[in-house]
Amino acid sequence: MSALAWTAVVSLAAWLWLLLGQGFFWRTDLRLPPRPEPADGADWPDVCVVVPARDEAEVLPVSLPSLLALDYPGRAEIILVDDGSSDGTGKLARELADRYGGLPLTVTSPGEPPAGWTGKLWAVRHGMACARDAADGPFAYLLLTDADISHEPDSLRELMAAARAGGFDLVSQMARLRAASVWEKLVVPAFVYFFAQLYPFRWVAKQNSRTAAAAGGCVLLRTEAAERAGIPDAVRHAVIDDVAVARAVKRSGGRIYLGLAERVDSVRPYPRLGDLWRMVSRSAYAQLLHSPLLLLGTVAGLALVYLVPPLALVAGLLDGDGPAALAGGLAWGVMTATYIPMLRYYRQTLWLAPLLPGTALLYLLMTVDSAVQHYRGRGAAWKGRTYARPERAAPDQ
Template sequence: MSALTWTTVVPLASLAAWLWLLLGQGFFWRTDVRLPPGSERAPADGVWPSVAVVVPARDEAGVLPVSLPSLLGQDYPGRLEVLLVDDGSTDGTGTLARQLAEQVPDGPQLTVLAPGDPEPGWTGKLWAVRHGIERARSGRAEPDFLLLTDADIAHAPGTVRHLVCAALAADLDLVSQMARLRVTTGWERMIVPAFVYFFAMLFPFRWVNRPTGRTAAAAGGCALLRTGAVVRAELPESIKDAVIDDVTLGRAVKRSGGRIWLGLADGISSVRPYTGLRPLWRMVARSAYAQLRNNPLLLVGTVLGLALVFLVPPVWSAAGSPAGGAAWLVMTLTYVPMLRYYRQPLWLAPLLPVTATLYLAMTVDSAVRHHRGEGAAWKGRTYS
């Protein structure tokens, strides 16, 4: 019975899991979820809503020369302002931002804020977002929309216009696009497309975008919010301690009755370089265990699940199991669209089990760090 289980039941279980993922998990593997219809049409009344862009930035002098001018060069017809919140930077981020703004005299107004260290119970990023939103809403006219974007994100000139049009056309409270991450080095090719693939597997975009669905998420690099939705969801105070702030943001807006949308981006990209495995490892490990609610039982279940879904197929295929080979084939085919989206060679698709093994190790390392008291570390700060 034991031999039968190992040679037959296990690969069949893996194949069944992949058939379910292929057809029953919101078609997560498809990459055609882009801005909804209407993102090219101007408002029917010709009046463009006002937008305030909030950019939390901590030691981002290395990427600002590329990312910030893309915001200052937006072709948005309505009132637009940019608030960069310098979150305790030591590399001259705030000064550099002002210098870059001087080079775009016809661009939107740039305001640089320095709120100081976060109060207890706040993550640094959300503390910065809080002050940016507070400043944006304290002006003479409260903005209609707030765009939250990371300091490493470069935007095509029409980004704000398209986001606003999409929100108006579909009556959305949150429009979020997952920025195209940089894929240049060998490790980036191995890790980055899989990162987005796994994210979509956990939060299928089609499920997120169902008004009555329970699944909710957002992409922190680019999230356009109606100001009214921010007030109803009590943002960011209601999520002030969230390590995975983007997913928590989407949940808060949807829970408060808001309509949300999440998809892939074409003209929004991250310019942050990951020159080796170590920074990519840190990017994943800092929040992987938090995604599992810091629960050891969920960790064990995740490790076993990853092994069944990603490791069993190639191992049993090598042992001559037809079910294992079929499962590996389905896995490979579901990864192809993401590789195409990132313009990567398709021979990487059969190597997804290798990448999954790395992610499994990162998740275990994240748990070990948490139980050592190191928590989620990012740029000199550690959150328990």
């Protein structure tokens, strides 16, 4: 066989492994675990909803009313941490609370983060401290949710029922991201698909598995487990904070769960390719631990798994290389089939499935750009802040 045919066979073997041996990452049936709702009159733990927010005036009118309207039988309050906003985020939050009523809302500000802290985790730390020092006593659970996340009224109740029924210290849901523009339809479902491939949700829930992940937009966290894991101080420099929090909880002996959301949605728009590019590239190289070797391995892996199949099929047909065309076509077919469930979850046309290699190429370029920006001193930049690699963060005190 030709070199191209052998390369296509290796790609096909990789796809057969991904299909059967990577935790069935492509399945989208993992939502919340079975959760019999407590009987009437049962005690519901106290929950503090902590919302870190920096320049979120554009999305708050959609997201914050949904938090205020949460239907929860127990004690629940909202703490919105205004992280140095310049667009009136804090003032707008108070106005929305006055207009809509609902759960009690406190707006507070932590000041600028000290060296070694990312802004979001510094804001979360401040919100957790406020929850701990609440006038009516500390809260048993924290719902960490981003300012661009909208919840259905029963979202918190369902999360709590799942956490208690399954004995989970952390229950997270991957919010359904907006997929309205052409670029969102092309890129967003693939973003979640790649995330699930990297962190198979079924492995996350296994106590004997090292895989740990969460989706930062919606994390219900038991306060005792957070204290045991040293959160957020133990992960204060993490750019990919949700995964870092999940790892810390699991390493400290906690049980965690991650699934796709049915009652939680992101309302942040990414209408242009540039918006999505910045969203991915700001943390892609941090995901690779700022390692050139991991970057090279990732680029090679993406090329082998996603780009070789269509190239082998086309080149094989043009050159009369039957083995290359057959192996490439089969690999592309497996790839396409595994992407269909995610497209259905996002209610997108299935004609997007064969285009996954093109989307993977975009992600490859975003990852390379993330490394380039890092070495130019502009890596991990978000809303006016740029974060150093972890080894340059402030040492433990």
